[in-house]
Amino acid sequence: MVHPDQVVAQQARPRPTLLSMNGVEAKVIEALRKQGEISRTDITNLTGWSKAKTSQKIRELVNKGLLVEVGEGASQGGRRPRLLRINDRLGYLVGLDIGATSLDIALADVGGKICQRRSALVDVRQAPEEYLKDCRALILEMASAQGCLPDQILGIGIGVPGPVDFGRGVLVAPPLMPDWENYHIGDFFQPAFPSAFVVVDNDVNIMALGEQRAGDGAGIDHFIFVKIGTGIGSGIVSNGKIHRGSYGSAGDIGHICVDKQGPICRCGNTGCLEAMAAGPAISEKAMLAAKNGSSPLLRQMMEVNGGVLRPEDVNAACREGDQAALDIIRASGEMIGDVLAGLVNFFNPSHIFIGGGITNFGNHLLVAIRRAVLRRSLPLATTHLAINFSRMGPDIGVTGAIALVNEYLFQPEA
Amino acid sequence: MVHPDQVVAQQARPRPTLLSMNGVEAKVIEALRKQGEISRTDITNLTGWSKAKTSQKIRELVNKGLLVEVGEGASQGGRRPRLLRINDRLGYLVGLDIGATSLDIALADVGGKICQRRSALVDVRQAPEEYLKDCRALILEMASAQGCLPDQILGIGIGVPGPVDFGRGVLVAPPLMPDWENYHIGDFFQPAFPSAFVVVDNDVNIMALGEQRAGDGAGIDHFIFVKIGTGIGSGIVSNGKIHRGSYGSAGDIGHICVDKQGPICRCGNTGCLEAMAAGPAISEKAMLAAKNGSSPLLRQMMEVNGGVLRPEDVNAACREGDQAALDIIRASGEMIGDVLAGLVNFFNPSHIFIGGGITNFGNHLLVAIRRAVLRRSLPLATTHLAINFSRMGPDIGVTGAIALVNEYLFQPEA
DNA sequence: GAGCTTTGTTTATAAATTAAACAAAGCTCT
DNA sequence: AGAGCTTTGTTTAATTTATAAACAAAGCTC
Known part of the structure; x- marks a missing residue:
């Protein structure tokens, strides 16, 4: 082991x-x-x-x-x-935050200060070579704009939305990006950036690292970073270090069961947290509410939107005071809170940071999560527990990716 | 922090x-x-x-x-x-494993080799002074039999069945032993054993430590030790070290919710794992089965036993092939497995060791647990996961307690 | 029993570390 | 302005620590 x-x-x-x-x-x-x-x-x-x-x-x-x-x-x-x-x-570091549909790249100096930043909408469901070619082009473009030669790039930290076998640096059975299974991302970048040290990790782990290095997680020994978006995942910090588990897959809380009678998840099981409380579930529930007439506002928004409702729309409806939308968000929060309650009992973190696409939602979600956690966790575990939205902006992923490679670059030799 | x-x-x-x-x-x-x-x-x-x-x-x-x-x-x-x-x-170490109704004590040399061993049935629901006076008497008796002066006892490691604020060395809100709240056990022993270094920890943590030091947990970086008995708890090893969490209460999985519609637990919540799957729940279900006629064997055993059935009796009935008893054990296993499945996704251990009073049960429980975990955990987390009964005998607690104090005794000075 | 291996100590040398003295720079208060 | 103090940083010489290499002890193998 x-x-x-x-x-x-x-x-x-x-x-x-x-x-x-x-x-x-x-x-x-x-x-x-x-x-x-x-x-x-x-x-x-x-x-x-x-x-x-x-x-x-x-x-x-x-x-x-x-x-x-x-x-x-x-x-x-x-x-x-x-x-x-x-x-x-000395050179530059690159942070890559690969999302399901979005790509974030930052170029930073070796001190970790970001000096170039790009975002793009790219679908990850394509062959890794194709995807990574685009990444490489963007990196070269940013480097060039910064006056940095490819050889001066000393490290590339990469976060990917799927389970990573951290030791080998490859994805294992990634649901969102099946073509990437066992594809060695580091090897792809080697020819273009011969001086670069490449480290790949799960996207939520790098967000946790970002929160720890540049956010409110600084100096906190035990915390959980929860990302709520299209999926639900978490990054675990135990004793000040990312806990990746024995096979690098720790933190995958999206498929913890909430309701055995719940809907079938893409993982094959029933009633997974992700299937019931994440972005797509929120959209579905909202569209149902729009159709069955329980929310005229949502119906109206759906018509304007061309027949679809995104989680952001539900949030907007919440702000208007729409009861159906509120119920949907609260239900999500309660389910997430129920799962977190168990994890709080088990792990006893002092902080939980919540980030991801849902973060810029109002406080309804957070309040629901907090209430569920407090109701179902042991008092000893919750008296000193803070649950808050991450206050870091959209740079958290790339910041963490840069911190990740930075850490390994400036490590003493074995 | x-x-x-x-x-x-x-x-x-x-x-x-x-x-x-x-x-x-x-x-x-x-x-x-x-x-x-x-x-x-x-x-x-x-x-x-x-x-x-x-x-x-x-x-x-x-x-x-x-x-x-x-x-x-x-x-x-x-x-x-x-x-x-x-x-x-150099001297001797004492390991104390305080259970709800039982007390185990071992005297070991500083190398950790046990040289004296005692067990006693003592109810922990009394004033701590009274309880600890008995402990002290037993320790002195054992020391005397070994030719060891009180002054030669260099360390006392203690495991207690409740949440421990490890930093302060006191119990916090212990359900089984309310009188012990904030009672400083170390201070009690100080006068009698002036040279002793006293460390108090949760009973399951010391079992995990025992498994790591003297059992199959040796060399394993990430594992969970689950104790199933009157209650259900766990000890967590992350990165080769006990993870106690930010407030020392990590591992408390007995009150994770299994069924919101379940019975009320002594913690006040509904459907806790402990209330539904631990020893008392098994006994109750068995007595119900005896009474409602679904198991003639259990009814017979209950009559012989004077109107009660213990978990061991249910186990005996299992061995006889009694279907009702089997169903009860399997149901417990499945609930425990469902909870562990979530924790496996979250923590990604390579091993789960199961110990406690239920350990000497047959394999029905273990099989049910394994099946539930494998069904509900992600493949990446379970392909390399081993779930087994702990093979350490009843000495695991005292062994761990001795290892605990041993570790702190032989630590470099700050 | 010659020649090799493993274990452990000694010794002379080299490297790392420190305390103390020194130097540089700047503040404060009269 | 300038005496006296503080903080920062370097140099030096002495000390501590660690090492390589030689040596010694003991035992195996053939």
Whole structure:
């Protein structure tokens, strides 16, 4: 039984020599990544090293080109600190957030700061080569706009909407994208970006990582990030680290059973959470309400929309105070909350962040989720539990993807 | 947000100076604890140190009295290795497994080898002082029989049947033992065992730890230990470590909802797994079957038993082929399996170990659990999943309790 | 019993780390 | 303005730590 962390080398090729570092250097880089621009004295405090050792190590890292001095900070009552930063000029990182129908790409410097951003509507249900060719073209375009040569791209982090065998870096039995099964995405990018270290993970895991690195998840040891959209999934952080499980498929809560008598899900089982509470179920229920006359407003919206209702429309109806729409959203929230209640008992997180397409909905969903969780979880597990929408915007996926590859790039060599 | 590991010092008093050690020494001890008796060369390989460094460090540890040489091993084609072991004479550890109605105590040497063992039937629903006085008397009796002075007891690991705030070392809202709420067990033992380091944890967590240290859980990164008895609980191992959650209450799966229309549980909710599938539910269903005539065998057993049926009786009836008894056991298994299916999707363990009072039942329960899990979990999560009864006997609790305190005793100082 | 292997220690050397002194820069308060 | 203090950072010399290589002990194999 091998932990994913130990096999990531199988997923990506040997990393560029410029970035290969030992444990000591990695500690400095880690401190810098977390804190941004810091002084030598800060590093002394963060690492516990002596001033002499810090001074020496920093000199080496600056000589190597990994760090640069970026000027002086404000005086704390004495000599002004000389601030250090990871050398942006080292190269760039790419974050890819592959959705069912959308593609988000960001180009960032090695410090993780996004400098180019693209979004596109692409359907993932095509051959992976075709899809990835488009990705590659976009990346090259963004790199070119940034004045970055393909060789300067040091890492590509990728989130995909399906179960990932993280150790091998391939999708396994992905319902949304069957053609991608066992396709090695890293190998595709290798020729075009010879210096890049490629890491593939589940899309929700990278969102959890984004929340942890750049959102409200910072410093929280145990939390769950729940994505509600076309599907429902979750990313788990245990002890400050992504928990991927023994086969990399942890967090797949969309197919937990809510109602054995419920409708048949695309996974083959009956009454899965995803089939009953996610976007498509909301649309269906709303269209039913429109047709059977229980909501004139929804009927009207449906006519305007050309015969379909999207979850956003139901949300709009909610805002108008439409009772049927409210009931639909509340029912979804209650089902999601019921499942989360069980997971809260089991996992005892201190926070649950909710994101995905449904996030910009009003509070009806959140309130329903909270109520269901509080009703059905043990008091000990909920007294210190916060359930909130993620406050990160649409960049959460690419941010997490960049953080993912960043983490592995700046890891000490085995 | 503080992780339990970081606050354990609050739970126990400063450890005896003899055992205080730095990281380097802890590494040797850890290797020794895992491997038993090993040579200096083995330590060289396990730690990656040079022969000279190992030789030097071992000499220091032997001089300190932490290690002893215990003779020579078999030759591997050259000079025979001189085997080292943790010095048993350093002192003793106590493992306490407190059940609802039973108490198990073991006295072990610091290497973890049990040398005295007691079990008693004691009801936990009394004032903690009274209960713990009996425990203390038993420990003193065992110590005396072993020739161990109270001062030589270096650690006491305790498992209790209720939610534990692990950081503080107290029970929080324990349903079975309300009088124990916020009672600090460590403080009770301090006067009698002044050298002892006391660690309290949930009973299922210590069973999981026992399975990991001395059972089939060795070397497995992600597993769940499920205890089925009067209640149903679980211990979670993520990344090789017990996952206690943000408030120490993780693993409490007994109150996950199985059927919203189900009976009212003692927790106040309806249709909890525990209320529907654990020992008492099995007994009740069996007594109903005895009364309503659907099982003449159960009726007969109930008469012999003086009007009650225990889960063991239902099991006996199963072995006789009684259909009603089989149905009851299978129904329990299916409900447990349904809940586990969700947790498998969420957590993706590679193994589930099932223990507790129901363990010595036949395979009907296990088969029903497996079938339900396989039916309702995603294929990716179950292809490599093993679900089995724990093969550890009734010592699993005390073994885990000893392992728990052992782990904290031989930890490097902060 | 010669020659090899494995285990473990010693020693001389090299590397890493530190404390302390020093230097640079800036603040504060008179 | 400038004396005295603070903070930041470097240099130095001393100390600690770790290593490679030689050595020693013990035992196997043929």
